Each structure stands twice: as structure tokens, then as C-alpha cells.
Amino acid sequence: MKSDxxxxxxxxxxxxxxxxxxxxxxxxxxxxxxxxxTREQSIAEDVVQESFIKAYQKxxxxxxxxxxxxxxxxxxxxxxxxxxxxxxxxxxxxxxxFLGVDPGAENGLVQADIKHKIREEIxxxxxxxxxxxxxxxxxxxxFKEIAVIMGCPYDTAxxxxxxxxxxxxxxxxxxxxxxxWDRFMEDSEGAWDGAMAQANARAPEVEQ
Amino acid sequence: MKPPKHDxxxxxxxxxxxxxxxxxxxxxxxxxxxxxxxxxxLRNSKSDRNEFASLKATRDLVxxxxxxxxxxxxxxxxxxxxxxxxxxxxxxxxxxxxxVKMAHRFSWGAFAxxxxxxxxxxxxxxxxxxxxxxxxxxxTAAIESASFDRDLASVAKAGVNVSQELNxxxxxxxIVTAALEEKLKNLSPDQATALLASLQ
Numbered sequence: 001m002k003s004d005x006x007x008x009x010x011x012x013x014x015x016x017x018x019x020x021x022x023x024x025x026x027x028x029x030x031x032x033x034x035x036x037x038t039r040e041q042s043i044a045e046d047v048v049q050e051s052f053i054k055a056y057q058k059x060x061x062x063x064x065x066x067x068x069x070x071x072x073x074x075x076x077x078x079x080x081x082x083x084x085x086x087x088x089x090x091x092x093x094x095x096x097x098f099l100g101v102d103p104g105a106e107n108g109l110v111q112a113d114i115k116h117k118i119r120e121e122i123x124x125x126x127x128x129x130x131x132x133x134x135x136x137x138x139x140x141x142x143f144k145e146i147a148v149i150m151g152c153p154y155d156t157a158x159x160x161x162x163x164x165x166x167x168x169x170x171x172x173x174x175x176x177x178x179x180x181w182d183r184f185m186e187d188s189e190g191a192w193d194g195a196m197a198q199a200n201a202r203a204p205e206v207e208q
Numbered sequence: 209m210k211p212p213k214h215d216x217x218x219x220x221x222x223x224x225x226x227x228x229x230x231x232x233x234x235x236x237x238x239x240x241x242x243x244x245x246x247x248x249x250l251r252n253s254k255s256d257r258n259e260f261a262s263l264k265a266t267r268d269l270v271x272x273x274x275x276x277x278x279x280x281x282x283x284x285x286x287x288x289x290x291x292x293x294x295x296x297x298x299x300x301x302x303x304x305x306x307x308v309k310m311a312h313r314f315s316w317g318a319f320a321x322x323x324x325x326x327x328x329x330x331x332x333x334x335x336x337x338x339x340x341x342x343x344x345x346x347x348t349a350a351i352e353s354a355s356f357d358r359d360l361a362s363v364a365k366a367g368v369n370v371s372q373e374l375n376x377x378x379x380x381x382x383i384v385t386a387a388l389e390e391k392l393k394n395l396s397p398d399q400a401t402a403l404l405a406s407l408q
Contacts, residue, residue, distance in 0.1 A: 016293075020289070168266055
């Protein structure tokens, strides 16, 4: 199988078919990432299509200093930025938020509410932090890749991610939905109680 | 991540380092020698364990909150691919390297150059128009003098030359004044007498 760079060289030489292969290779991941940021499939599809067209038009400017995927995602992110800037207000103003959990509610419903709450808190994060968090946690990208995509230094990408995670922790700890939290955590690997118990079990108590 | 300086509680790990270090540890981005220090700390400090556990729990919960549902059908992606390729064929001629690079590098220069040239041409035209159609009656009399026609023509010409060095002038009146000054310096005694007579 040819590498992305080899395909790019073929596209530069006039082989349009090679670009078709690049589209097949990256469209799904790109759609998933953009969908996470725009939250609307039709918009995400438009962004993906526009991004591939831009990538094709500008492919002669791609010098291979980063991976093709990072370069493509950078284009897509810039394209999506305009879209979700227009929509940020709508996302922030969602009023039907999770404000308390009926102790008798079904676990599935509670978890769905908590997930909704988390998604809502992620949407409230500043744009750069939200992007860094999305690319790191959901797309498992390295900070180096994130830095290329966001067009910022490595340390900045990392700092954006760190601020996002710390902010989320603070907001979730302060959340009104504690009862729901506990239930969800009991059912979730690595969630509060489980994680605490696991950590505490690792060593005898030596408080500092 | 820079190595820690000192910590009274732990010889190698500072408070700030611990705060950032847990996150690096969580992301598996910590250098191996520092990892050993943090793991030692993790074994011996409940507060650090809680700190690390809460970060890990937050990360896990965020990961689990993923609610994006992608279409599973291969047909969907075939369609998306075809749509993209069709749009590329219909609408997107690939920009040649040179054209893109030239456009990228020189677009502002070309714009600035065009604007400068346009402004200069407009000023030159304006100066020429002004000097060739004065509305002052005294100046009109002077223009009617045969010897002065040549002088004014040369003043206008000097104005053109001066206007090519517009950077030093703030207004068109400055340009005309400078051109006239330059011309008066080279006026012969006879020309000066004729000029004074016409002005009286």
C-alpha cells in the first residue's frame, strides 16, 4: 500500500486517482472529528467536502513537513472554525440541561444525562481548549499532531489540553448532579470512586 | 517537561511540577526518569493519589461521553467520496505551484504597487491641469506673455518631475510651490522684470 506522501506526489504529478485514494483513506476520520466539533452531520459533510477540495487545490503547497493527515485536518479545522463560530452561541445557550437526577431513574437514563452534561461542559470550553481536548481524547492524536493542526507550538497545544481537562474536572466536581455522578462512576471504569479506591489500594496511607 | 528543582517534601519533585506532572503522567508523556519519581510519590502520598485519580476519572468520563454516531454504511462513504471527487472535477482546477506561490508572496506587493502608481498618475494629472488652467487674472496675463509660456510649460514639466518624488510632499500645493521655487531660482533678470511688471 502506498503511503500518503507517495500519493501526494502522484497527485502533484497530475494523477487525480491518487487523490481519490487519499479521500477514501481519510474521509471517515475527518468526518468524525468535524462532527464532534460542529455537532451537525450536514454541516460536517459540507466541511469535509470543502476541506478536500481546498486540499486538492493547494496540494502543491504541501511540502511534507507534517503528515498529510495533519495538514488536511488543519485545513478542515480552519474551514470548520467559521461554521462553529456562527453556532457557538446556540451551543452555549442550550437550556435543557441536566439539573438533577431522580434517584429512581434508570441507570441508562442517568448515564445519558451525565453524558449530556459532560458534552455541554465541553461545548462551553474556549474554542482552542475544546479542539485540543477533542483531538487528544477522542482522536488519540499526539500533541505534536495537535500542534500542527491547530497551528500553534507544541507547548501551547499541551497547555490548551491541560486547561481544558482541569476546567472540566472543576466544573464536574461542582456539578449539581452529584447523585447521578456517583451512579455513573460506579458503572464506569476509572471514574471517581473506582479510581480513588484503586489509587488508595496501591499503597499504605502516608499523608503529607 | 523541565526537570523539577526542589521540594521540601520530596527531593526531586516541586509542587508546580507535581501539578503538571500528573497530567503528563496520565498522558504517558513523562520522561522515564521523572516517571519513577512520580510513581514513588503516588505510592506515598494520598493527596497526590487523589489528584491523579480525579484527573484520570475526568479523562475517562470525557472519553465515555462520546456520543458521536457515524454512519456505518459503506454506501454512505462511497457517496461522500463520489461527491467530493465530482466537486473536484467540476469546480476545482488545481492551482499550479508557481501561480499559487506567486499569488501568495506577491499579492500584497502587486496591490500596493498598483495603488501607488494610480495615485501618482492622478496627482500628476491634477498638477498638470492646475498649472495649465489658472483662474487668476494676473497669472492669465503672465501666461499670455510669449516668454512666460515656455517658462510655465517647463514649470509644469518640473511639476511632473517633482510629483515623481511624491514621498517628500504632503499636499499638491507643496508640489507646485516647490516646482515654482525651483524655476524662479533660474529666472534671468529680463524674465524677472517681465514677471514683476505683469504682477503689478
